[in-house]
Amino acid sequence: xxxxxxxxDEQLIAAxxxxxxxxxxxxxxRYKDRLVNFVYRFLHDMTDAEDMVQETFxxxxxxxxxxxxxxKFSTWIYTIAGNLARSELRKRKRRKxxxxxxxxxDDNEFTPVDPGKGTEAIVFNSYAGEEIMxxxxxxxxPFQTIIILRDIQELSYEHISTILDIPMGTVKSRVNRARLxxxxxxxxxxx
Amino acid sequence: MQNTDCAYICEQFTEYQENSLPSEIRAKVDAHLASCSSCRxxxxxxxxxxETLHNLPSVKATxxxxxxxxxxxxxxxxxxxxxxxxxxxxxxxxxxxxxAGLIVAIGINILIDPISSMKPGLKSNFAxxxxxxxxxxxxxxxxxxSSASHAADSLTLQNATINSQNQSVQLVSGKK
Ligand SMILES: [Zn+2]
Numbered sequence: 001x002x003x004x005x006x007x008x009d010e011q012l013i014a015a016x017x018x019x020x021x022x023x024x025x026x027x028x029x030r031y032k033d034r035l036v037n038f039v040y041r042f043l044h045d046m047t048d049a050e051d052m053v054q055e056t057f058x059x060x061x062x063x064x065x066x067x068x069x070x071x072k073f074s075t076w077i078y079t080i081a082g083n084l085a086r087s088e089l090r091k092r093k094r095r096k097x098x099x100x101x102x103x104x105x106d107d108n109e110f111t112p113v114d115p116g117k118g119t120e121a122i123v124f125n126s127y128a129g130e131e132i133m134x135x136x137x138x139x140x141x142p143f144q145t146i147i148i149l150r151d152i153q154e155l156s157y158e159h160i161s162t163i164l165d166i167p168m169g170t171v172k173s174r175v176n177r178a179r180l181x182x183x184x185x186x187x188x189x190x191x
Numbered sequence: 192m193q194n195t196d197c198a199y200i201c202e203q204f205t206e207y208q209e210n211s212l213p214s215e216i217r218a219k220v221d222a223h224l225a226s227c228s229s230c231r232x233x234x235x236x237x238x239x240x241x242e243t244l245h246n247l248p249s250v251k252a253t254x255x256x257x258x259x260x261x262x263x264x265x266x267x268x269x270x271x272x273x274x275x276x277x278x279x280x281x282x283x284x285x286x287x288x289x290x291a292g293l294i295v296a297i298g299i300n301i302l303i304d305p306i307s308s309m310k311p312g313l314k315s316n317f318a319x320x321x322x323x324x325x326x327x328x329x330x331x332x333x334x335x336x337s338s339a340s341h342a343a344d345s346l347t348l349q350n351a352t353i354n355s356q357n358q359s360v361q362l363v364s365g366k367k
Contacts, residue, residue, distance in 0.1 A: 025257065025261070028256075028257055028260060029257065032252040032256050032257065033249070033251045033252050035252075036250060036251060036252040036256075037249040037250050037251070040250045046250065049250070050252060050253060050256060053252065053256075054256075054259065054260050054263065057260055058260070058263065058264070058267070061264055061267075062267075128243070129243055129246075129247045129248075132240060132243055132244055132247070133247075147244075151241065151244045151245060152244065152247065154245070172205060172206065173202070175205050176201075176202055176203075176204055176205040176206075177202075179204070179205060179237060179240070179241065180201055180204070180233070180237065182240060183233065183236055183237045183240050186236075186240060187236070
């Protein structure tokens with residue numbers, strides 16, 4: 001066993017496409033934790049997150065030939081998982097009415113907090129992980145996705161740029177806006 | 192209070208933290224943060240948020256994740272196998288039923304009205320109706336072909352057809 005060379009993800013999916021089911025299991029082992037962590041940040045519920053990641057792998061299993069070697073395997077699977085998580089979230093948000101009135105703005109409408117008022121009330125460095133997770137959950141989708149990819153999964157700008165199919169420069173500016181939005185949301189939640 | 196300045200400075204925060212700003216912009220941010228307490232507070236708060244965020248304990252899949260997944264895949268594979276078997280036997284049975292119905296029905300048609308039964312338009316309408324009644328796409332072409340060749344045979348089988356007329360009407364209308 002220890003003699004076996006470590007195969008890349010792309011080699012494993014190629015082997016699976018050629019009919020090797022063990023290669024699929026190896027990919028599941030490599031990605032299950034990462035993906036559960038990823039999807040959990042969207043859905044904020046462990047059972048749902050696991051379900052969604054199971055769906056992700058089932059999709060990979062059923063549509064193995066949809067993968068083409070032009071993309072990294074991780075990009076492909078993150079895209080599938082992210083799409084599933086976000087559409088589940090949209091379903092949920094349609095069902096729920098949010099109490100926060102400012103959740104309707106979209107990606108383009110971000111304005112920094114007016115520095116003239118309110119900011120004094122922020123208590124520095126005292127946000128608990130749980131509060132931050134709630135704030136991420138409450139963020140509008142584009143902000144939420146970018147925060148999770150960048151600040152939780154810690155993917156590179158380049159990788160995020162392929163997953164979301166937007167230019168690198170846009171990724172960077174969205175990361176910045178999303179972080180400010182998160183910080184702003186936290187200060188609202190705090191009040 | 193220069194609001195535009197503040198907005199511009201806030202836009203630089205990520206790259207400022209990553210040390211990837213061109214030095215002249217970095218100097219601008221430094222200078223602004225030194226003089227503007229509001230931006231400084233936002234920046235400090237943001238840094239705290241990011242620190243917590245980057246140190247969040249990650250969650251993991253439960254231990255039976257893989258076994259649950261693999262058994263779901265087994266179920267899926269069984270289902271698709273059974274679906275294949277079911278589909279192929281279903282269309283065979285349906286195909287035989289249509290074929291029998293067509294042969295008999297064409298026989299009746301010829302008996303009652305030999306001329307109109309030979310009009311291709313009517314015949315294909317009938318075939319379409321049959322298809323709508325029973326969803327058996329792939330067998331249709333074969334059946335129409337074989338029923339055409341059977342049409343000649345059915346003329347010689349007129350007597351037998353008359354005898355089975357009631358039965359065959361039931362057969363055809365029973366498929367509605
Ligand atoms: Zn300022």
